[in-house]
Amino acid sequence: MPAVQIDVWSDISCPWCYVGKVRLDRAIKNVESAAGGAKIASVKWHPYIIDHSTNPSGEEYLAYNRRRWGSDSWTTSLRRLVRLADTVGKAAEAEQLLFTLTYEEGQNISDLEVLKSAGEKLGLPNVREYLESGEGKREVLEDDKLAKGKMGLHSVPSFLFNGKFSCSGAMDTKSFEATIMKAMNGTI
Template sequence: MDNPILEPAGEALRVDVISDVVCPWCYVGKRQLEAALARWREAHPGAPEPLVRWHPFQLNPDLPEEGVARADYLRMKFGTPDPSSIYQRVGAAARAVGLAPEFEKIARQPNTLRAHALVGAAHGEAQQAVVERLFRAYFMEGADLTARDTLEALAREAGLSDEAIREALDGEGAQQAALGDTEARRLGVSGVPFFVIDGKLGVSGAQGADALVSAFEQARGG
């Protein structure tokens, strides 16, 4: 199957975002993307509304389905269970874009495959709402994204129907999310966020609105 991320763009600017819902830099990158798109719209009045699509990437694909205790995960990955030293730099970047993550509230490091399945079940503005709700739940509220009832409640709050939620969690949603993760890695993506503009130009990392606007203009031949 051809990777949809590499599809030729249409009349509207298209941004494919490869990310994980437990990646703090991805949440920062989302805000930077929103700022960049606002500037693009202002500079191109009358242009079609940009299309943003979210794609899965698991930072920790080997975690068990039920996840692990956050302190154990931090100790295993960073050598310390104290998030304050780990997140000093990303915390400053988050505050610079209007976010106030509360890392100390996070008690569990989840396997994110089912969360990605919910993102994949939505499209357009509904997908933006699901992504935002999952980010906010994890980083602001310390929500346990391994708990099915939590995932269902968050998806409903974001506007997904019960039928779409069931299909995502009980149907082929997880399988499709795993396939999307594999396709991203085949593109050479090894870290997130990763933005692909119009299927042809990549921006790696949360580089800021200026870098994204520049990529938009380059991809559009401006």
């Protein structure tokens, strides 16, 4: 069993969440390499929806900028896709694919067909039916409400190490490495 449990709250429409994911992934890889390749961390992804008022099919970048402050997409459906991926151990892979589609390929991840194709690429069972059904929406919204309410999260990305230490923002890779090492050593 991995020594460190890392919980991450993220909104895939947020570019800083992508930066944070890349840096966290690098840090985990570096620490695992230093540990002789042993798996040292387990990462669990949680929803955090920055803007509940975004159109469910997404918005054009410039129109959204005029309305708010930056690019965004409606993330409830894609969070449902990540939940489905988690049932078969592919949540991290789903997060990476959705970030890649958004920031490297420029696709609208709010588009249901894009999500269905992503789910099929991940090999998820019954992904088309699942996304069309609305199943999992209530749970995603409850998780988001919990993060903003009881947990008091106000920004993303937010990270919790072994249920004890939390930080928010896209820390640099070395800071993530140091935090992971402290979590492994039980000093946090």
